[in-house]
Amino acid sequence: MRKKIVAGNWKMNNDLQESLKLFSEVANMVKDEVSNDAEIIVSAPFTNIYALDQWKNGSDIHDKIKLSGQNCCWEESGAYTGEVSAKMLKSIGAEYVIIGHSERRQYFAETNALLAKKVDLALKHELIPIFCIGETLQEREKNIHLDLIKNQLQEGLFHLIKSVVKTVVIAYEPVWAIGTGLTATPEQAQEIHAFIRQLIVEGYDEETANEVSILYGGSCNPSNAASLFSQKDIDGGLIGGASLKSRDFTDIIKTFNS
Numbered sequence: 001m002r003k004k005i006v007a008g009n010w011k012m013n014n015d016l017q018e019s020l021k022l023f024s025e026v027a028n029m030v031k032d033e034v035s036n037d038a039e040i041i042v043s044a045p046f047t048n049i050y051a052l053d054q055w056k057n058g059s060d061i062h063d064k065i066k067l068s069g070q071n072c073c074w075e076e077s078g079a080y081t082g083e084v085s086a087k088m089l090k091s092i093g094a095e096y097v098i099i100g101h102s103e104r105r106q107y108f109a110e111t112n113a114l115l116a117k118k119v120d121l122a123l124k125h126e127l128i129p130i131f132c133i134g135e136t137l138q139e140r141e142k143n144i145h146l147d148l149i150k151n152q153l154q155e156g157l158f159h160l161i162k163s164v165v166k167t168v169v170i171a172y173e174p175v176w177a178i179g180t181g182l183t184a185t186p187e188q189a190q191e192i193h194a195f196i197r198q199l200i201v202e203g204y205d206e207e208t209a210n211e212v213s214i215l216y217g218g219s220c221n222p223s224n225a226a227s228l229f230s231q232k233d234i235d236g237g238l239i240g241g242a243s244l245k246s247r248d249f250t251d252i253i254k255t256f257n258s
Helices: 016-030 046-057 086-091 102-107 112-124 137-141 145-156 186-203 225-229 246-257
Strands: 004-009 038-043 065-069 096-099 128-133 169-172 214-216 236-239
Touching: 004 169, 004 246, 016 038, 016 046, 016 065, 016 246, 038 096, 038 246, 046 065, 046 086, 086 112, 096 112, 112 128, 112 145, 128 145, 137 145, 145 186, 169 186, 186 214, 186 225, 225 236, 225 246, 236 246
Parallel strands: 004 038, 004 236, 038 065, 065 096, 096 128, 128 169, 169 214, 214 236
Antiparallel strands: none
């Protein structure tokens, strides 16, 4: 059975004290009332991951929330000033890492080939990639979004063998719905998620496709989470802005209990 996941991406927000406050609020809200069916992930700035890991290990929710990096370098180590390696993230408590977020693709010109290298290094250091794919509004309007998504998957992920690709989480981000207030309808999101799952069938097989969790990542909030997560091929969400508010994030997580 596919894992249900709610992952919060804090992006470049929250200093150390703000991170500890938000993390503790979420932890206390979810520790007793949220189903074990859903995996909860917090992707904090890498400067704060160690402190969050220490906080949760000293609490009674140490297994309830997993930590994630927001990015990792394409190289193992070396003269790459300002970069953070997969090994470093693993050593401070991260279990996941976001790779290929649309903002990394847009602002830092990350290519599918580069992202494939990041995926390999993450897996080498036992980090689970949350691999992001998706189209801009212009690409959707030109009706090239399906080909784009296919290329992102094939070039960034499909070099993995079947037993490994099953462990990866995929996040579909309609770029036009990130931070804009726009959201794909549940039907639009389901259509793309089903397309992604069919690509996995074609690249591997149906068994593999049925084991890969695919998350929706476009302005998901407490008011639309239930309708999105009820779709057949949507296994949860990669949450941006709403994850910065403890009540909103918790309400999204609790959707899996309703």
